[in-house]
Amino acid sequence: MAKGRIKERHQQILQYKLKKIREEQMLEADKHENEKGIESSSKLDSVSGSITKPLSDVSITLNELEAADEEIQEQKWRLLNEDEMEAITLEMYERGHYSPAYSDEKQAMPGIEILDAMEDLKKRDAMIRDADSSTKGSSNSASLTAKEREMEAIARKGMQEDEASFAVEAPLEAQTFLWSEKYRPRKPRYFNRVHTGFEWNKYNQTHYDMDNPPPKIVQGYRFNIFYPDLLDVTQTPTFTVTPCDDPDFAVLRFHAGPPYEDIAFKCVNREWEISHKHGYKCQFANGIFQLWFFFKRYRYRR
Known part of the structure; x- marks a missing residue:
């Protein structure tokens, strides 16, 4: 009213x-x-x-x-x-006349920064160019912020010799968001780990030994996606698994709210162990979405 x-x-x-x-x-x-x-x-x-x-x-x-x-x-x-x-x-x-009156710089309140119009315009254009250049490349190409470095240290914790970093993104279609006019969409940073090793099943025990080991295979992944600036922290990020044309692989896609875009990775398509005692973890805490899983091991039958 x-x-x-x-x-x-x-x-x-x-x-x-x-x-x-x-x-x-x-x-x-x-x-x-x-x-x-x-x-x-x-x-x-x-x-x-x-x-x-x-x-x-x-x-x-x-x-x-x-x-x-x-x-x-x-x-x-x-x-x-x-x-x-x-x-x-x-x-x-x-x-x-419905317009603010001009005043002298000396009359400004203490602590107020007086900007030159042309300098402010140049500074804004430079910030836009920097933001555009950082979003065109890989999400992990630019330098990390202090908060993201702390998140990466958490993601690296406990990393062993049979693990390696995994940073191969899968291409996605052009994304449009209802909030893109209010917030600039950007890719989240991440630090992913892939676990590889030998699988000493009956077949490998029959055909290989320690001097002639079987080829290493992917045994699991540990995805750590960073969302330090997520606006609505009550909404947990989600993931979806989509099969590829090649049945041996699938696309694992992560989705969160503004101001983050979706991000996806191509991984091995095998059945997961979803028991916590086998290392499964799916949680969002301290701005990090963690999805850790290992693949089920199949027994060899003659």
Whole structure:
């Protein structure tokens, strides 16, 4: 309701402003005619009288209105009649013409930084170029922030010799977000680990030995995706697994809220061990989404 009253009052102010401009134009036209010797009509007197309403007849002044709080202002605005409303709005127009007044730099409050318009524009353009260049490349190509370095240290913790970093992203289709106009979408940083090793099943025990070991295979993954600036931390990031054209591989896709884009990785397509005692972990804590899993081991049958 208050917003409706403000909008209505704003329309009234605009109408009075337009009326004053028209009256001033009429006065100038009549004055020009008088200089040429043409008699002014009685309309000029009525118009000139209408735009110079004395403020002494107004029950409250503009200064008193501005000094009052919002509730009292609203009450007093409602009590104003048409003439008082016109007089006050005309005074508001004459004071500032609805534009902020220029002031000297020395009058600025302490601690306020005064920016040069051209320098600020150049700085903003440089920031946009840097952001564009960082989003075009790999999400881990640019230098990490202090918070992201802490997250990477957590993700590296306990890394063993049979593990290696895994940073091969799978391409995704062009992504569009409803919030892209408000926030600049960016890829999340990450530190992923792939676990490889020998699988000493009956077949490998029959055909291989320690001097001639079997080929290493992927035994599991540890995905650590960093979301330090996630706006809604109550919404846990999610993941989906989509089969590829090659049945031996699948695309693991991670999704979170603004300001992060989706990110995907191509991994081996095998059945997961989803028991915690076999190393499965799926949690979001301290800005890190962790998905750790190992593959099930199949027994060899002759």
